[in-house]
Amino acid sequence: MADEKENINSDEVSKDKNIVNNKVEDKDILSNKAHEEDKDDEDDYEKICYMCRRSESKAGKMISMPNNINICSDCMQRTFDTLNSGDINYEEMLKLSNLPGAKGLTPINLDNFNFDNINLEIPKKQRLKKKSTEEKRVLDPIDIKKIPAPHEIKRQLDEYVIGQEHAKKIMSVAVYNHYKRVASNTNTMEEIEIEKSNMLMIGPTGSGKTYLVKILAKLLDVPLAITDATSLTEAGYIGDDIESVVSKLLAAAGNDVEKAERGIIFVDEIDKIAKKKETRSRDVSGESVQQGMLKLLEGSEVEVPVGSNSKNAMVPLTTVNTKNILFICGGAFPELEDVIKERINKQSSIGFAADLKDKHDKDINILSQVTLEDLKIFGMIPEFLGRLPIVFTLQGLTKEMLVEVMKEPKNAILKQYQKLLELDEVNLIFDDSALEAIAEKAIAKKTGARAIRSIIEEFMLDIMYEIPKDNNIGKVTITGDYINKKGGPIIELRGM
Structure with a gap:
């Protein structure tokens, strides 16, 4: 019995190891695919010189260096000229933390400094797509x-x-x-x-x-x-x-x-x-x-x-x-x-x-x-x-045009509110007197169609707040009296 238990345990351990190995292999495959996709994505963008910020199409072929750094030949030559022009102690330059205006900085210990952790990659928003060539055309001509x-x-x-x-x-x-x-x-x-x-x-x-x-x-x-x-x-x-x-x-x-x-x-x-x-x-x-x-x-x-x-x-x-x-x-x-x-x-x-x-x-x-x-x-x-x-x-919007703006377009504001209340299984209706009252208020504000949303938002606030409280409400009708603050909306319960 003990031997059987040991065999079962060893089988379970081997199965677990296989599962772990398969997961590791899957991760490796996914990471390789992601790396290949990133590489293909990088091929679509121009290399940019880290020093002068010129693109490859302007500065010519780039010299690639670790940490995603690309240097054009002009900047590289200027760097060599600077190095050869005099004796510069770069270790001392990196330790300049005691200068005026640099208070609170600690000197850099170059012995333990890891340059591999420095990320000098060009931000994505500054990456420039390559222009298409005859061999590789990115955009098709307009037909x-x-x-x-x-x-x-x-x-x-x-x-x-x-x-x-x-x-x-x-x-x-x-x-x-x-x-x-x-x-x-x-x-x-x-x-x-x-x-x-x-x-x-x-x-x-x-x-x-x-x-x-x-x-x-x-x-x-x-x-x-x-x-x-x-x-x-x-x-x-x-x-x-x-x-x-x-x-x-x-x-x-x-x-x-x-x-x-x-x-x-x-x-x-x-x-x-x-x-x-x-x-x-x-x-x-x-x-x-x-x-x-x-x-x-x-x-x-x-x-x-x-x-x-x-x-x-x-x-x-x-x-x-x-x-x-x-x-x-x-x-x-x-x-x-x-x-x-x-x-x-x-x-x-x-x-x-x-x-x-x-x-x-x-x-x-x-x-x-x-x-x-x-x-x-x-x-x-x-x-x-x-x-x-x-x-x-463009013409100034008349009262009739403002009424049409509220209800006719595909994304009309009335349709938006009706859709919102429809999700609560409530039917929202604006009668003609309400639409005319809203249009008159919009004309008085002299800001055209922009005034419509602010007016409707004001009068729909209480309705959008109160309706979800009562599941028995099935229909709400907005009237001109409610818009003119002479009455309230007509609320009908389900089954009436």
């Missing part, structure tokens, strides 16, 4: 036949954006022509060069400028960068450099230069870089920014920082050609209405046929009468406007 036609682009925009028919039609045609231009690789491009169709959209706040661009980029499946012109300044001053708008697009494309060169850049609040009318100091965030953006809009090769908004010694740079990047600029231009009214009212100011000065004060679509001359008076320089050939306006 003209696969580009959606203007009517198809507009149809898809209609599912998300209410109204703005004129703006959607202009954007659909402009984007379609732009990507035909990018996709065209025939010899006719050399004879007849098609210019870029950059756009300038003007519309009151909350009219859907940014939302239109977001939906457009989503439908076309291209990288999109949205930036504010308010943070841009002339080079050398505090703020973002002008090239930072391209740097954001590069980050959105996963640091893939070729993919970024097909993307869309939306510069919002473009009216904030208008020329200052009266200033005694240098206009570093106005006319200077417009001048600096000219080369980006027209199309040129610019050096942009990778993984950062500003150029510095610790950030690698790469060259991006903006020739095929579509620029869309947008702004509310709040004082432009006064410029337009002044021009319109100049025609006749006295006599029986004179126009009243307040005739256009209640015209919510006064911006549709804008001209390039009005924009120049506002503070936009002619060279800047010349590189934005397509100028169009």
Whole structure:
């Protein structure tokens, strides 16, 4: 019996050992696969010099060293020249902890110092994808036949954006022509060069400028960068450099230069870089920014920082050609209405046929009468406007349009709340009087569609808090009286 027990125990131990060995082998296989995947992933990115931060395409072949360090031949030669130029005691340099300003530091013991533990790897956000070659093409050329036609682009925009028919039609045609231009690789491009169709959209706040661009980029499946012109300044001053708008697009494309060169850049609040009318100091965030953006809009090769908004010694740079990047600029231009009214009212100011000065004060679509001359008076320089050939306006949202915005789009806010309460098995209904009351409050706030969510959030707070308390509630109806604080919502129990 003892022998049998010993045999059983030895069999169990051998089985356990086999299981452990199999697990170790599986881990080794997985680690090898992960290592191979990392190696393949590394092959897709350019090596970057740790000293000068230049990429392999700019600095040439790199010298690979331990701890993921790559040094270009120029930096290596300069290092050798420095070593040969004089007697430098590097051990003493590493022990410089008693210098002024280095209080609290302990001297480094070089005898026990392990250099293998130092991780000098370039951060992932600064890694740059290699450009494709003829042998290994990363991005396929754009197929003209696969580009959606203007009517198809507009149809898809209609599912998300209410109204703005004129703006959607202009954007659909402009984007379609732009990507035909990018996709065209025939010899006719050399004879007849098609210019870029950059756009300038003007519309009151909350009219859907940014939302239109977001939906457009989503439908076309291209990288999109949205930036504010308010943070841009002339080079050398505090703020973002002008090239930072391209740097954001590069980050959105996963640091893939070729993919970024097909993307869309939306510069919002473009009216904030208008020329200052009266200033005694240098206009570093106005006319200077417009001048600096000219080369980006027209199309040129610019050096942009990778993984950062500003150029510095610790950030690698790469060259991006903006020739095929579509620029869309947008702004509310709040004082432009006064410029337009002044021009319109100049025609006749006295006599029986004179126009009243307040005739256009209640015209919510006064911006549709804008001209390039009005924009120049506002503070936009002619060279800047010349590189934005397509100028169009968005309408101010009316009461009827706001009601449709709440219930018609695919991701309408009412549908979102109905879905949330549907998960609690409660049917949520907004009657027509409630929708009209919300629209009236939104118009009074003068922030367009942005006001809708804040208004609904305010009135839905108590409902979203109280409904989960009672499992017998089956239906909630929001009325105009509840929105106007003259009553409460109509609550119906299940089975009624």
